[in-house]
Amino acid sequence: MESDAIRLSHPTKSLQGTVELTGSKSESNRALIIQAWGGDRVEVSNLSSAADTETLKQALNSVAAVRGGKETTVIDIGPAGTAMRFLTAYLTTATGRYLLTGSERMKQRPIGILVDALRALGADIAFEGQAGYPPLAINGGFTQTTDKVTVKGNVSSQYLSALLLIAPTLPKGLRLQIDGELTSRPYLTMTLDMLHDAGIQHSWQDDTIYIAPQKAQHCRLTIEPDWSAASYWYAMVALSRDAQLFLPNLKSQSLQGDAAIADIMAHFGVASSFTDGGLLIRKVTDSPSTEINVLDFKECPDLAQTVIVCAAALRRDLSFTGLHTLKIKETDRIAALQNELGKFGVKLLEEGDVYHLKTGELQQPKRLSFDTYEDHRMAMAFAPLALAFDGIQINEPHVVEKSYPDFWKHLKQHGFVIT
Numbered sequence: 001m002e003s004d005a006i007r008l009s010h011p012t013k014s015l016q017g018t019v020e021l022t023g024s025k026s027e028s029n030r031a032l033i034i035q036a037w038g039g040d041r042v043e044v045s046n047l048s049s050a051a052d053t054e055t056l057k058q059a060l061n062s063v064a065a066v067r068g069g070k071e072t073t074v075i076d077i078g079p080a081g082t083a084m085r086f087l088t089a090y091l092t093t094a095t096g097r098y099l100l101t102g103s104e105r106m107k108q109r110p111i112g113i114l115v116d117a118l119r120a121l122g123a124d125i126a127f128e129g130q131a132g133y134p135p136l137a138i139n140g141g142f143t144q145t146t147d148k149v150t151v152k153g154n155v156s157s158q159y160l161s162a163l164l165l166i167a168p169t170l171p172k173g174l175r176l177q178i179d180g181e182l183t184s185r186p187y188l189t190m191t192l193d194m195l196h197d198a199g200i201q202h203s204w205q206d207d208t209i210y211i212a213p214q215k216a217q218h219c220r221l222t223i224e225p226d227w228s229a230a231s232y233w234y235a236m237v238a239l240s241r242d243a244q245l246f247l248p249n250l251k252s253q254s255l256q257g258d259a260a261i262a263d264i265m266a267h268f269g270v271a272s273s274f275t276d277g278g279l280l281i282r283k284v285t286d287s288p289s290t291e292i293n294v295l296d297f298k299e300c301p302d303l304a305q306t307v308i309v310c311a312a313a314l315r316r317d318l319s320f321t322g323l324h325t326l327k328i329k330e331t332d333r334i335a336a337l338q339n340e341l342g343k344f345g346v347k348l349l350e351e352g353d354v355y356h357l358k359t360g361e362l363q364q365p366k367r368l369s370f371d372t373y374e375d376h377r378m379a380m381a382f383a384p385l386a387l388a389f390d391g392i393q394i395n396e397p398h399v400v401e402k403s404y405p406d407f408w409k410h411l412k413q414h415g416f417v418i419t
Contacts, residue, residue: 005369006408007419008383009391015243015414019233023048023223024256025403026187029056029082030194031221033090033165036060038216042198046223050403056083063094072097072137079103079330079374079402082158084134088114089162092123093169094140099128101135105374108133109328114159117149121170147172150179156325157184161191167211168200176209183325186257186299193255197221225249227258228302229404230279232380234261235310237283238268239387245414248278260300264307267292268314294354298322305381308337308357312346313388315359323355330402331373340370340382344389369393376402383407386416 028048033056035042047053059075066073075091075098077083084102088111091098101107112132115125122145128135147170151159160176167174182188192202192209199217203210230247237243250259252274262272262279269285295318297304304323311318326333334355338348345363349356368389372379376399386392400407412418 005393005395006397007391007393007417008386008411009417010386010415011417012415013241013387015236015240015245017414018246018248019410019414021225021229021247021250022050022404022406024226025050025053025082025228026190026226026256027194027221027223028053029086030161030165030191031223032056032060033086034194034198034216034221036064036090037093037166037169038198041216041218043220044223045220046225048223048226048403049405050226051401051405052080052082052403055080056086059083059087060090063091063096063098066096068095070097072099074099074101077102077106079106081106081109081330084109084111085114085156085158085162086165088125088136088138089118089166091138091140092118092125092142093166096140098138098140099135100138101128103374105330106134110155111136113152113155114162117151117159117163120149121146121174144170144172148175148177150177153178153180153182154324155183156328157182157187160188164188164191164195164202164209164211168195168214168216171213173210173212176211178207178209183298183322184257184301186255186260190255190257194221224251224254224256226404227254227256227261229407231258231261231303231306232384232404232407234265234268234270234281235306235381235384236387237270237281238265238310239313239384240283243283244280245282246278246280250274250279252279257300258303261303261306264295264303268310268316292318294319294321296320296322301325302377305333305337305377306384308348309341309381310384311357312341312344312359312362313385315362316357317359318357320355320357321353324353329377330375331378333375333377336371336373336375336378340378343368343370364389366390367393369395372396372399374399376400376404380404380407383411 023046124139126137345361347358
């Protein structure tokens with residue numbers, strides 16, 4: 001999908017059939033790091049086709065090819081945020097010299113907290129540009145000076161996961177103390193569960209996680225399809241005239257925090273039922289529940305854009321909490337949502353840590369054009385609005401390649417007209 005903009009519509013507003021989702025990007029990226037130090041003992045199946053995962057895979061391959069070399073190896077991960085965090089930690093354990101960089105937006109995304117934690121352990125990392133931000137100069141193969149480190153829990157769970165993923169390879173192991181409230185806990189438990197699947201034991205008492213030095217056991221890490229990708233189909237079902245979609249291989253007991261979309265969308269008229277083969281989602285009412293007035297995204301911030309846009313189209317004046325991490329993502333997602341919702345008269349108002357959706361002035365413009373801000377989730381969160389309006393335009397649609405490359409192809413397969 002190379003065009004600068006696409007027009008999107010759905011003539012029937014009805015959805016039926018099966019959607020084969022790619023493997024979870026979050027699980028895939030963790031599996032690749034475990035495989036990188038676990039070697040032949042760790043097999044990975046159903047790896048995500050997302051651009052971020054391909055980027056991380058290629059970076060790890062290049063590290064393996066030059067390990068121990070005296071020349072500095074430049075690794076450019078573009079806009080792949082997870083790859084930046086995970087590689088920052090992993091490269092400190094890989095013998096060699098590395099310059100880790102990324103896109104212009106990546107150079108604006110903070111990483112100082114993770115660098116400080118790694119330095120406390122003994123790692124040799126320097127900021128090549130602005131202090132606290134990429135690019136990073138990393139001298140790998142450091143001598144560990146302590147096993148204890150403290151990291152704030154309310155900034156990014158990826159900092160914590162990055163440290164835990166290398167913990168088994170550290171000569172002294174790791175005692176990771178979480179300072180304050182923990183954001184996105186499901187992503188942290190995903191990391192620990194996947195390490196456990198590779199034979200790595202841990203303890204978590206009060207605010208401290210301990211992992212001793214260990215080697216991976218022979219294992220196969222099978223990646224579940226991506227619940228984040230599933231969330232967009234939930235929104236489409238909610239906004240459809242009628243819908244019944246089957247999503248193969250999704251599990252009721254998932255490692256992914258974004259599986260919370262099933263419970264959230266029950267309030268938007270979408271029913272979920274699991275079978276041995278996957279998940280069936282159906283539109284069951286045009287009168288969504290009014291029992292809930294506040295939704296908290298602290299545990300699943302990647303669902304926020306999808307749910308907020310869907311709520312706006314359904315004229316649900318809800319309030320939202322747990323959005324504080326959205327301002328440091330691929331773009332400032334709060335500002336981006338406010339700009340784009342405003343194009344059809346909806347307001348997202350900030351009141352401290354709470355955001356209020358106001359739909360009383362919602363309009364039905366004949367032409368709606370949405371910008372995507374180099375953010376894959378903006379494109380996919382707003383695409384379902386083609387079911388609520390006569391047609392919409394999505395600018396820079398290629399951004400979906402970051403996490404869901406087949407998104408537009410799948411929409412075409414289910415009745416969307418894309419020009």
